[in-house]
Amino acid sequence: MVKKLELRFKSAEGKTKVIGVDQPVEGLDPMIAQAAMEEIINQDMFEVEGIKQFAAIKDARYVTRTVENIIEEV
Template identity: 75%
Template sequence: MAKRLELRFETGEGKTKVIGIDQPLENLDPLVVQSAMEQIIGQDMFEVEGIKQFTKIKDARYVTRTVEDIIEEA
């Protein structure tokens, strides 16, 4: 089972942008995650065609995915 942490932000256009982190630490403190996301927004270093890509925190979540092989690599 693969686990991923998704940090989801709102852009200057109101769209959603995601920073995904594979194999994250478990049981992260929500306040620590929020602080990290606020720092990303505060750095103001992501912009595409004049539109800021991370303007507001939308949410953060763990996403778990199960993969079941039918045919494995030879």
Template identity: 45%
Template structure:
């Protein structure tokens, strides 16, 4: 099972931009995630095809389980 931390933002075109981080530290600290997302927006360090990131949309942990089928 693999886990990712997804940080979702809205850009100037009001489109969702997602950054995925592998193997997040758990338990996730919501205050640290919020601070990091605020800094990403304030620093303007990422740009998307729809313009700069303007607001936070959500953050979430996504788990994926793969089960091999023996043939």
């Protein structure tokens, strides 16, 4: 089973933008996640053609998936 943390934002255009974190801390405090996301927004580091990519918080979530290899790496 593979777990990933997704920090999901809205761009200035209203599109969903995601920062994915592999092997995240389990049981992350929602207030800490929100503060981190607000800091990413406040840094104003990500723009494409003048459009702010991380303009607002949408949500944060853990995503879990199961991976089953049928052929191992040779």
